Amino acid sequence: MLITGREGMFSGGFDLKVFQAGGKPIAEMLLRGARTCERLLAFPAPVVMACSGHAIAMGVFLLQSADLRIGIDDGNYRLHINEAALGMPMPHYPLALCRARLTPAAFNHAITTATPYPPAAAVQAGMLDEVVAAEQLMSTAVERTRALAGLPREALLTTRQRVRQPTLAALAEAIAKDEADLKTFFGSKGTTD
Numbered sequence: 001m002l003i004t005g006r007e008g009m010f011s012g013g014f015d016l017k018v019f020q021a022g023g024k025p026i027a028e029m030l031l032r033g034a035r036t037c038e039r040l041l042a043f044p045a046p047v048v049m050a051c052s053g054h055a056i057a058m059g060v061f062l063l064q065s066a067d068l069r070i071g072i073d074d075g076n077y078r079l080h081i082n083e084a085a086l087g088m089p090m091p092h093y094p095l096a097l098c099r100a101r102l103t104p105a106a107f108n109h110a111i112t113t114a115t116p117y118p119p120a121a122a123v124q125a126g127m128l129d130e131v132v133a134a135e136q137l138m139s140t141a142v143e144r145t146r147a148l149a150g151l152p153r154e155a156l157l158t159t160r161q162r163v164r165q166p167t168l169a170a171l172a173e174a175i176a177k178d179e180a181d182l183k184t185f186f187g188s189k190g191t192t193d
Helices: 016-021 024-041 058-063 092-101 104-113 119-125 134-149 153-186
Strands: 002-004 008-011 048-051 053-056 068-072 130-132
Touching (some): 008 058, 024 058, 024 092, 048 058, 053 058, 058 092
C-alpha cells in the first residue's frame, strides 16, 4: 500500500476545528487516529508513505506506522511534532510510535522542544528513511512499494510481526491509557470505537 498527501502537504494532522470546538469529539478523533496508526503498523501488506510536503503532529505519527517513509529533499518543508508548542499534553500512543522509530536524542528533542525538522534532518532523526528530489518522489515510492511487495509475503509478514511485536504491545497499552485518560476527562460516554 502506498500513501501520500497532496503537493506541499503530507498531513497537517488532526482537525484543529474539532480541538477548538472542544468536547467529546476530541476524544473520538484522538482514539480513531491512534487506532489508524495501530492498523497501519499491523497491516498485512507492506506500507510505504511518500511524504509530499509538511507533516505536522498526526502526520508525523502516521509516518511512524509505515514500513518505509520517503520524503522530499526540500528545506522548505517541515516535520513537526508541535503539541508542546500548542500547550497540549502528548497522548501516550504517539510516544510509543516515536520511541520505536526516532533516535533517542531526536525522540526527546522533537517532542519536548516542538522543534520542526527539515526533511534531511528528519532522516537523521529517524522520522523518515530517505529523501529524494520532488520530481522523483512518486516514482521512487512506487519502485520501493513494488520491491517490498515482491518479497516473499509470508516471510516478510512473519518477520515484520516479530520485529514490531514490542511496538504493537506498547502501542496497545498506550491506547488503553489514552482511552482511560479521555474517559476521565470527558466522562464514561466520551469515546467510541
